[in-house]
Amino acid sequence: MAYTPHTTSYYAASANPSPERPPLNGNHETDVCIIGAGYTGISTALFLLEHGFKVTVLEAAKVGFGASGRNGGQIVNSYSRDIDAVERSVGAQQARLIGDMAFEGGRIIRERIAKYNIQCDLKDGGVFAAFNKKQMGHLQAQKALWERYGHTQLELLDAQRIREVVNTDRYVGGMLDMSSGHIHPLNLVLGEAAAVESLGGIIHEQSKVIRIDQGERPVVHTEQGQVKADYVVVAGNAYLGNLVPQLAAKSMPCGTQVVTTEPLDPELASSLLPQDYCVEDCNYLLDYYRLSADKRLIFGGGVVYGARDPANIESLVRPNLEKTFPQLKGVKIDYAWTGNFLLTLSRLPQVGRIGNNIYYSQGCSGHGVTYTHLAGKLLAEALRGQAERFDAFAGLPHYPFPGGRLMRIPFTAMGAWYYNLRDKLGV
Template identity: 65%
Template sequence: MSELSHTTSYYAASANDKSIRPALESQVTADVCVIGAGFSGLSTAVHLAEKGFKVIVLEATRIGFGASGRNGGQIVHSYSRDIDFIERNYGQATGKAMGAMAFEGGRIIRRLVKDYSIQCDLKDGGIFAACNNKQFEELKGKKALWESHGHQELELLSEAETRNYIGSSRYKGALLDKSGGHFHPLNLVLGEAAALESLGGVIYEGSPAVKMEEGDKVKVHTPKGAVTANFLVVAGNAYLGDLIPKLQAKAMPCGTQVIATAPLSETQQRELLPKDQCVEDCNYLLDYFRLSGDGRLIYGGGVTYGAREPSKIESLILPKMLKTYPQLKGVKIDYAWTGNFLLTLMRLPQLGRVGSHANIYYAQGYSGHGLTCSHLAGKVLADAIQGQAERFDIFASLPQYPFPGGRMMRVPYTAIGAAYYNLRDKLGI
């Protein structure tokens, strides 16, 4: 693989657009420069370009190279910490404001798909599956919580009813979210890139940001060029690197693994997921799965802390898949890949500004809920740059703690916590 190659995923193999944009090799100017051509960066860029801003996006490798092009492809609402946690810890006013935004990301995705005719195999419906009775009781609480914040498209499913949606005896019940859904994430992010270009925006691939100069205007240097802009949006997330050490200290890259089977027969597909909806279970270290547009089972889960590449992804995920679907024993696995997401100590997204000129914005740390939350963050950042910062200020008011012990200790501390929650998952407590 060259430095500009995507990972060896099913998504990369089936991408609609495999063309490579040129690298930046000159001095250019823009209203806004965005670092990172993933969901956060492109959502920000498209929302700004729709309002007439000149936007340039710098991507170190390829559009959607990071988590945006590797994830499970599921529309899952709210945040990694739910609204009740926010209310308890940061007050009812903050909880109410965050609750009002918790279901917007999915609407933004559907709006972009519709407005720009993005072909990404978008399908409706998502399911939270309970592995034990305790989790099923917690799903009843989630339903009541989300309904109290205006989300009414939910249906609780008994154990027997769940079998109509998931062809597995593993689950004790489920919560159906009719506004959930799933899609090909790399084709979505590529479609968003094309949308930005149709609005006059420019994306440079193979153009990592290597140095930043603050001032009334921000200057971002790449190996062979530079962008001078009124505003900078930093949206590199788990793939940002050392450009802004202050941001790196507040979050930790974590790896998750995914496999994709060979295409299944229509009979097999109906047996596994009769209504073709996506699923995630309720464990702390959760599994997630769905059918692709061409009838493969895409199954993911597992976490490696500190962004270590697992040597044998299939050996980690295949036992999980077979625990859910033992009837798939012997099925061919065509693709296996890993990708990094960014975990924060409080498992809440981090939005804010850095520098002394109030013109450098960032969004990061969705802690496993990035697909919808990144699209929301892009809209919130775009609004703030346009002078409507009320919603941005809500996010920015949330405390952003560094990991205890600094960079050396964040991996072992978090791994110990994960081992504890994994044990709880297994014991059903």
């Protein structure tokens, strides 16, 4: 059987020690079988175990192999489409439920870190950076919207103030969210997986699921074994493939690129981001960056539709890195990698049931660090018979991409080109 290691990222190179977990072998039974050991799967497992369920997690590669171990490491509130988009598409009660949950994921992450003593370099504070007055107006509206839902740890930054937190002249202003922040994402999920095992949960790595037999008690098959369960949770997101065709039809894997510099001189690193906040800009195809614990700049951006691996990741990211921080021109890049996230047409998560006993959550659309932790709680609530909050997401409308699977990539890329052009023109 082929062995799939972590990608060659900075996160994998600096990960905390983690045990090799054996592949599934033979026949087993459990209360809940979870497919995927990323944030969604591990968060769900942890909530279920805390309420007395017997849980088995099957992972095709390694814990945190996908987006959970490759992302920018930023704790960003709300969803890829904000609460106002939800308000326009669903009724008031459903929108209120979803809006009230928009800031819960970050709290869950901090609770997990504290409860299980997870060492993942947590830092508080994140900045949305605006290139022009139009984007600044959007941030003003966003602040008012979030405050309407009780989120008050926000500060608008004018041109002078943003230069105090980001040492670049690219931005006209921004918004600081002190309940945002950043973490070492792979170490977070590895710590949560250790917590799962401390509560009796079982995790099998190198155990790709090849088939799910539906029925009164579904059976989940890998090449070397099977698990019979009362419930199945599908949590593979962009790495699920075509295991569940009805989920693949309304989503599209996309790639984002990340680079990590060599360790910077401490004085230089501190001059770039004096308060050690993370930053993302307000463009449709946005850049995001932060400092690592050992004072490297982690800088990501760009989207490759269809999740191809670019031939030269550094060449895609370096121009914007150096445009943002000219003082880093020519800096050595030690690590460069791509990671896939799952895009939905609405850019809102897809949540639901298949039959009575197969549950799923997917399609964070690049906004998954916080949402996936909330999703774990919602899935666990639903399996315990408390489905109101789960059903609020399950009731969101979702549609296939225009042109079907053949044309979804070029059509989506054309749309992204249009919005990217608008960002450049400031209109």
